[in-house]
Amino acid sequence: MSIQYEVEQLADSYGVADSFPKDFGYGEEEADIEDSPAPSDSKPRILLMGLRRSGKSSIQKVVFHKMSPNETLFLESTNKIYKDDISSSSFVNFQIWDFPGQVDFFDPTFDYEMIFRGTGALIFVIDAQDDYVEALGRLHLTVSRAYRVNPEINFEVFIHKVDGLSDDHKIETQRDIHQRANDDLADASLEKLHLSFYLTSIYDHSIFEAFSKVVQKLIPQLPTLENLLNIFISNSGIEKAFLFDVVSKIYIATDSSPVDMQSYELCCDMIDVVIDVSCIYGLREDGSGSAYDKESMAIIKLNNTTVLYLKEVTKFLALVCILREESFERKGLIDYNFHCFRKAIHEVFEVGVSTPRPVGPQAVGSPCNKAVALNGTPRSTV
Amino acid sequence: MNALVALCHFCELHGPRTLFCTEAVHPPSPDLSSQAGVPVPGDRDRDGDREGEGLTMRANSSATQTGEMCEGCRSLPVSHPGFVSIDDETGIRFLSHQHPRQSQLFSVVRQACVRSLSCEVCPGREGPIFFGDEQHGFVFSHTFFIKDSLARGFQRWYSIVMVAMDRIYLINSWPFLLRHLKLTIQSLQSTALKVFDSEQGVFPQRAMRMNSVFSPAVLPHQRNGNAARSLTSLTQHPNLWASLHSSFSWLLKASGSRLTEKLLEGAPTEDTLVLIERQTEQEEEMSCWEGAEGGGSKHHQTESSLSHDFLCDHLNDLPGPKIRSLRHLRQVLGVADFRQLAWHVLMGNQVIWRGADPGLIQSAFTELKSLLPVGCVRSVPYSPQYEEAYKCNFLGLSPDVPIPAHVSSSEFSVLVDVTSEKSCQVSAAGDDDICTMYQFSLRSANTQPTDRGPSLLNKLEVALSNENLSVDVVSHCLLCLKEEWMNKVKVLFKFSKVDGRGREDTQKVLALLGATGPGEEDNVRLLKYWMTGLSKTYKSHLMTAVRGGERSPSQ
Ligand SMILES: Nc1nc2c(ncn2[C@@H]2O[C@H](COP(=O)(O)OP(=O)(O)OP(=O)(O)O)[C@@H](O)[C@H]2O)c(=O)[nH]1
Ligand SMILES: [Mg+2]
Numbered sequence: 001m002s003i004q005y006e007v008e009q010l011a012d013s014y015g016v017a018d019s020f021p022k023d024f025g026y027g028e029e030e031a032d033i034e035d036s037p038a039p040s041d042s043k044p045r046i047l048l049m050g051l052r053r054s055g056k057s058s059i060q061k062v063v064f065h066k067m068s069p070n071e072t073l074f075l076e077s078t079n080k081i082y083k084d085d086i087s088s089s090s091f092v093n094f095q096i097w098d099f100p101g102q103v104d105f106f107d108p109t110f111d112y113e114m115i116f117r118g119t120g121a122l123i124f125v126i127d128a129q130d131d132y133v134e135a136l137g138r139l140h141l142t143v144s145r146a147y148r149v150n151p152e153i154n155f156e157v158f159i160h161k162v163d164g165l166s167d168d169h170k171i172e173t174q175r176d177i178h179q180r181a182n183d184d185l186a187d188a189s190l191e192k193l194h195l196s197f198y199l200t201s202i203y204d205h206s207i208f209e210a211f212s213k214v215v216q217k218l219i220p221q222l223p224t225l226e227n228l229l230n231i232f233i234s235n236s237g238i239e240k241a242f243l244f245d246v247v248s249k250i251y252i253a254t255d256s257s258p259v260d261m262q263s264y265e266l267c268c269d270m271i272d273v274v275i276d277v278s279c280i281y282g283l284r285e286d287g288s289g290s291a292y293d294k295e296s297m298a299i300i301k302l303n304n305t306t307v308l309y310l311k312e313v314t315k316f317l318a319l320v321c322i323l324r325e326e327s328f329e330r331k332g333l334i335d336y337n338f339h340c341f342r343k344a345i346h347e348v349f350e351v352g353v354s355t356p357r358p359v360g361p362q363a364v365g366s367p368c369n370k371a372v373a374l375n376g377t378p379r380s381t382v
Numbered sequence: 383m384n385a386l387v388a389l390c391h392f393c394e395l396h397g398p399r400t401l402f403c404t405e406a407v408h409p410p411s412p413d414l415s416s417q418a419g420v421p422v423p424g425d426r427d428r429d430g431d432r433e434g435e436g437l438t439m440r441a442n443s444s445a446t447q448t449g450e451m452c453e454g455c456r457s458l459p460v461s462h463p464g465f466v467s468i469d470d471e472t473g474i475r476f477l478s479h480q481h482p483r484q485s486q487l488f489s490v491v492r493q494a495c496v497r498s499l500s501c502e503v504c505p506g507r508e509g510p511i512f513f514g515d516e517q518h519g520f521v522f523s524h525t526f527f528i529k530d531s532l533a534r535g536f537q538r539w540y541s542i543v544m545v546a547m548d549r550i551y552l553i554n555s556w557p558f559l560l561r562h563l564k565l566t567i568q569s570l571q572s573t574a575l576k577v578f579d580s581e582q583g584v585f586p587q588r589a590m591r592m593n594s595v596f597s598p599a600v601l602p603h604q605r606n607g608n609a610a611r612s613l614t615s616l617t618q619h620p621n622l623w624a625s626l627h628s629s630f631s632w633l634l635k636a637s638g639s640r641l642t643e644k645l646l647e648g649a650p651t652e653d654t655l656v657l658i659e660r661q662t663e664q665e666e667e668m669s670c671w672e673g674a675e676g677g678g679s680k681h682h683q684t685e686s687s688l689s690h691d692f693l694c695d696h697l698n699d700l701p702g703p704k705i706r707s708l709r710h711l712r713q714v715l716g717v718a719d720f721r722q723l724a725w726h727v728l729m730g731n732q733v734i735w736r737g738a739d740p741g742l743i744q745s746a747f748t749e750l751k752s753l754l755p756v757g758c759v760r761s762v763p764y765s766p767q768y769e770e771a772y773k774c775n776f777l778g779l780s781p782d783v784p785i786p787a788h789v790s791s792s793e794f795s796v797l798v799d800v801t802s803e804k805s806c807q808v809s810a811a812g813d814d815d816i817c818t819m820y821q822f823s824l825r826s827a828n829t830q831p832t833d834r835g836p837s838l839l840n841k842l843e844v845a846l847s848n849e850n851l852s853v854d855v856v857s858h859c860l861l862c863l864k865e866e867w868m869n870k871v872k873v874l875f876k877f878s879k880v881d882g883r884g885r886e887d888t889q890k891v892l893a894l895l896g897a898t899g900p901g902e903e904d905n906v907r908l909l910k911y912w913m914t915g916l917s918k919t920y921k922s923h924l925m926t927a928v929r930g931g932e933r934s935p936s937q
Contacts, residue, residue, distance in 0.1 A: 052394065070592060073592065074588070076533065079392045079503070107496070109493060109496050
């Protein structure tokens with residue numbers, strides 16, 4: 001290896017605040033990051049924290065880099081913060097920071113205030129297959145410090161690796177962790193600090209589902225999107241509709257009917273099928289083109305009279321619907337309503353473009369006027 | 383040189399840890415007992431307390447875990463006395479153990495370790511990087527992987543850091559450190575690779591791990607168990623730590639003797655060097671004559687004439703009026719004549735004063751000589767006949783000495799005739815009325831303009847004419863101006879004489895030195911003239927330094 005003698009590097013190394021070199025560790029993405037107009041550090045962050053070997057890097061790799069769960073067996077332990085910016089390929093316009101479990105970031109070597117200040121969500125991963133007493137201590141320390149720096153952070157606790165647990169055991173574990181963590185907070189009179197709990201595993205869709213919820217909380221337009229989806233399905237005879245981030249299979253919104261895991265998994269699998277098929281057959285001879293573009297759409301009819309319908313909404317987003325065969329007979333109506341829905345979604349995010357795109361937690365729950373006006377549109381056209 | 387070298391490891395269980403540390407202890411060390419090389423048991427016991435690295439890992443870390451350490455983050459057991467090597471020449475001891483024994487170094491190393499493994503990782507992951515600050519010291523760090531079939535990613539992170547408070551020293555040692563650390567690292571890696579390959583051959587880990595996932599019975603509940611392996615077992619190197627000790631000690635010693643820091647309390651000026659050289663020459667000459675003629679009157683004469691030249695003190699004892707400063711001389715001669723005269727002095731022309739009062743002439747010479755570097759001054763204070771220009775550039779003559787025609791017509795000389803006003807006798811009258819006592823007339827065949835340059839003279843005249851500046855300040859100002867131009871002379875000398883660059887390049891250097899522009903010609907003349915006044919020491923130093931090339935570092 002040649003001598004690394006760059007002045008920049010030297011300069012960078014002086015300040016403690018700069019102790020986190022802009023190094024994302026995942027080769028291919030780096031070029032894209034350079035292109036993004038906003039300085040990547042200004043994007044809200046999602047932090048993955050937790051004890052060593054709890055599964056942080058695995059989550060990040062499986063959700064955002066399509067790593068197969070088995071490959072995570074060979075991930076090395078993380079030695080420094082890896083910052084992953086996926087906004088060039090995903091609707092999820094955040095940086096995901098993967099922390100090393102062994103390093104104490106409250107050590108004066110690090111500027112933890114700087115870390116927490118720009119943070120939207122802090123995901124604390126607990127290995128449910130292991131004794132979690134130590135993890136709970138660490139959880140308490142982490143969230144209480146972070147809360148003091150930035151009370152706006154969403155605190156999310158992933159009770160992870162639950163694939164090895166029986167259903168009863170899962171419920172019991174969640175109850176126990178919930179109880180103890182909140183007791184610790186109460187003891188420290190931090191009742192206002194709210195923790196959300198999720199049971200997750202990389203071996204099924206639970207990790208995608210949990211990450212979806214985490215991301216949704218950071219999207220200010222969420223109520224508008226839900227509203228649009230409600231109107232769309234009720235006027236089109238559709239049972240369930242998800243707005244998906246295609247790359248990560250995170251759903252960023254769904255209608256207000258309850259989500260059951262099976263239909264979510266079904267939709268995830270459909271995306272995989274569509275992307276895989278168009279990767280194989282959809283690219284031009286020379287390999288150019290994209291597996292997902294404006295023309296992307298698919299219909300899958302199952303033998304139980306269920307129909308799956310996928311259509312492109314934006315560069316990163318797809319709408320996936322589940323409906324009965326008989327509703328699908330009115331495909332013309334569905335397509336027309338979809339056309340209006342798509343237009344409305346574009347307008348929602350155009351507003352987002354004219355105001356800075358980063359969707360921070362501060363704007364949650366304030367649907368903009370323009371979207372309210374649009375809400376009427378699909379109905380009047382039915 | 384104060385530095386230490388440490389091997390650090392990113393333990394899968396415990397994060398960044400210092401594994402092995404070699405420090406240099408200088409001879410008059412209060413915390414070492416008199417028995418050389420035998421570690422004091424008490425000392426080690428104290429180190430034992432620190433073993434836990436509770437220092438900054440609190441958080442990982444209820445009190446129970448403070449002492450936690452696995453095979454992977456241990457080099458020598460606490461009971462091990464450590465390694466000691468003594469450098470006989472300097473008496474410096476090189477001590478190695480898991481942690482530095484000097485407690486103030488403990489946190490410095492700890493900090494370097496954390497940063498080298500968890501923050502300042504070389505962009506290519508393996509490789510050298512430099513970081514640090516005044517407070518925590520500067521660090522040269524080289525990160526690398528060691529293969530381990532049982533590690534989560536089949537490899538472990540290590541780094542070797544060299545910590546020193548002297549940034550320049552470390553940066554200058556970079557290529558040297560890199561070259562030698564690479565050798566150490568490569569040998570560790572290649573032995574570890576052999577071990578890895580043979581282990582994989584017997585027991586392929588990939589398949590094993592895959593299988594274990596699908597048979598939940600053997601689900602590895604191993605976050606706390608499964609202690610990391612030691613570097614000794616990864617490399618199967620029985621004398622690993624001893625050999626690391628010797629290579630780290632060598633590195634400290636070698637990089638210490640490669641570069642030494644010299645503190646100069648004010649470097650000697652060229653003037654000092656020239657004076658010293660003349661003095662030794664003079665002493666040699668004297669001993670020559672002594673040998674040849676057995677000493678005698680000539681010897682004494684030489685001695686005194688030399689001290690005329692350099693010390694000119696006995697002439698100061700002469701009665702009569704004196705020139706007291708350059709400003710005084712300027713008043714006496716008038717601004718225009720002074721400018722001309724000073725110009726001739728600076729250009730290296732011969733300056734002849736002719737008059738009846740040697741004391742006055744001598745005092746004028748003393749002031750004029752101060753315009754030049756000592757190396758450029760050759761003077762004959764007062765002579766009964768003309769002396770050629772190659773012998774002297776300051777020449778005092780008695781009133782009736784004729785000037786040869788080739789000299790009076792030469793543009794390279796200037797003559798000042800000092801004549802007494804008839805009405806006035808040389809008396810004990812005050813100095814103030816030199817002007818009333820004497821008349822000064824200046825003559826030269828020079829046709830060059832003297833009012834453009836050199837820049838040094840322009841600046842000096844500004845200082846002289848500013849009455850707010852005392853004589854003392856002006857003389858300091860002159861000293862600085864001379865130093866400034868002497869430095870330019872050195873650059874030019876190195877560039878044109880030693881390197882032998884062409885005209886065009888030389889022109890560029892002149893521009894860089896700020897010698898071009900108005901008065902350029904005069905500046906260049908001045909630089910060339912002053913070059914002749916450089917000390918031999920300096921010239922030969924430059925010649926040998928350049929000719930000899932870069933001396934190779936001690937290897
Ligand atoms: N059974 C099961 N194993 C998992 C799951 N997620 C991760 N793992 C395993 O957990 C181990 C550790 O995963 P990592 O993602 O490297 O852990 P980490 O939290 O990043 O660890 P550090 O980087 O050391 O802090 C790997 O062997 C993964 O295969 C899960 O959902 N279920
Ligand atoms: Mg990790």
